[in-house]
Amino acid sequence: MSLKQHFKRWSWLFGIASFSAVAATIFVSPKYFKPDLDIGITYYAAEGCAPFEGQCIGQKGDKTITVELGNEAIVSMTEIPIRVRLDNMTADSLIVDFEGLEMYMGVVRTQLVANAQGVYQGTITLPECGTGKMLWRARAIINNGPSREGIKFDFRAI
Secondary structure, three states, rough: OOHHHHHHHHHHHHHEEEEEEEHHHHHHHHHHHOOOOOOEEOOEEEEEEEOOEEEEEEOOOOOEEEOOOOOOOOOOOOEEEEEEEEEOOOOOOEEEEEEEEEOOOOEEEEEEEEEEEOOOEEEEOOOOOOOOOOEEEEEEEEEOOOEEEEEEEEEOOO
């Protein structure tokens, strides 16, 4: 049997194997190629968190970071107010990252603006998940020159 005849006989198998390899790559690669947002950041111990209500307090010695995401349920596709209060610390800039944990939807990032001594505010709109609820990880990151510190906590958006 020639190579050409052999290939024709088994071409359907090669097609299924190729399709399976491409599909597996599409579904598996985001898990391995998403950015590691924790590199170079020192995280404070998260205490006093209401993880599914969008409130968290991180403390290290006398330094405190308090994050609040609105006052009610966190709803996707609506503007969500973010408020971060820093006690006994300063920041050159403060950003908040949001990353979907159950489904990787990219990183949603916003830089907050200082409105009073140690209080930073901003808003963000999280994308909606087709399942109706989504588990997110929030990271409030303080940049002070080369130093990066912050807290992270999980919450659920509807």
